[in-house]
Amino acid sequence: MWVMWSMGFLFVVLANLVVDSNSFHTNTAKAFHAMSFVPSNPAEKVDKVITELQEKTDVKLKELGDDIKTSQSLVEAKITVLETEMKKTLNDTKLPEDSQLSSVRKVMDKIAEVCPNPSSIEGGKVLKSTGRHVGAQVQFQCANGLKLAFTCLATxxxxxxxxxxxxxxxxxxxxVYKLPSTFGPGSAVTFIAEPFGTGAMTSIFDFKKNGDYKADMLLHTSIRIKPRTIVRNSRQNGHYGREERAHLSPFNIKVGQxxxxxxVLDKIGYKGYVNGDHYFDFKHRVNEMPQYVVLHGQMKVNSMKVRI
Structure with a gap:
């Protein structure tokens, strides 16, 4: 009897130990799960920041779109009100139909005006104006006989x-003479001049960037009657470049005549003509347009003309 009771007690103790062992292993596995020790990934943080920025950007874009729609609605509302007022004016007025249409046109023209009243410009006055709406033109009469036309832009x-x-x-x-602001490819300067002196060196003109004496020369030209040649050159930063010259025949330039x-200025350079004959070409050495022309040397200039 005692032996049986002892064996039963031992069996109960062993059973409890098995249960405690299972509980220990189960709790340990949960407590030390490997995922608890995985370090945070920097790339995930970057993605999170980018996502947040994208969400904020989308919100701002939506707000901007709403503002644009609101502005459009306000403009459309103003147009509707204006149309209503115009219709009401037409219905209420007792003026003839032509007068009504004239009144409408005046209102529409007033709305379409975007450019300021054209004012006189230096050396010229307003000759004719077709309005102040986009596409309208104003013509100016220059004191030198030149006519100009300006167009009203959408700006x-x-x-x-x-x-x-x-x-x-x-x-x-x-x-020194200032060239018109529109002087460019296709423009030309013509002189009628009379050389005097010995004819050893008669400078005709220089095309320059500005009117200063030391300014760069885009084209320096001098006629030398005795050696029967026209010398071409340029000057940059105070230094002359390589001379270009050619002995020409016939050479129809003489002292006293x-x-x-x-x-002529073109996209490639300059072309020189004497009494209508093509005498030389001079390629651009500086990618700039001349702003001044200088007359100097042993000559008397009878006239000078600028063709735009």
Missing amino acids: GEWDAKSQCSQTYWENPPLG PFNFTA
Whole structure:
């Protein structure tokens, strides 16, 4: 009897130990799960930040879109109100139909006006104006006979790329002359001049960037009658470049006799003509347009003309 009781007690103790052992292993596995020790990934943090920024950007874009729609709605509402007022005016007025249409046109023209009233420009006055709406034109009469036309742009400004400038001189003295702002490829300067002195060196003109004496020369040209040649060169930063010259035949320039000289500007360079004959080409050495022309040397200039 005692033996049986002892064996039963031992069996109960062993059973409890098995249960405690299972519980120990189960709790240990949960407590030390490997995922608890995985370090945070920097890439995941970056993705999170980018996602948050994208969400904020989307919100701002939506708000901006709403603002645009609101502005459009306000404009459309104003147009609707204006149309209503115009219709009401037409219905209420007792004026003839032509007068009614005239009133409507005046209202519409007033709305369409975007450019300021054209004012006189230096060396010119308003000749004719077709309005102040987009596409309208204003014409100016320059004192030198040149006519200019400006167009009203959608930006609310006149397309005033050119201004009245003197383009013809009678018996101009030697010196510096400003070229029109529109002087560019296709433009030309023509002189009628009379050489004097020995004819060893008669400088005709220089095309320059500005009117300063030491300014760069885009084209320096001098006629040398005795060696019968026209020398071409340029000057940059105070230094002359390589001379270009050619002995020409026939050479129709003589001391005491007037001659006609024309310099034409194009995209490649300058072309020189004497009494209508093509005498030289001079390629651009500086990618700039001349702003001044200088007359100097042993000559008397009878006239000078600028062709735009």
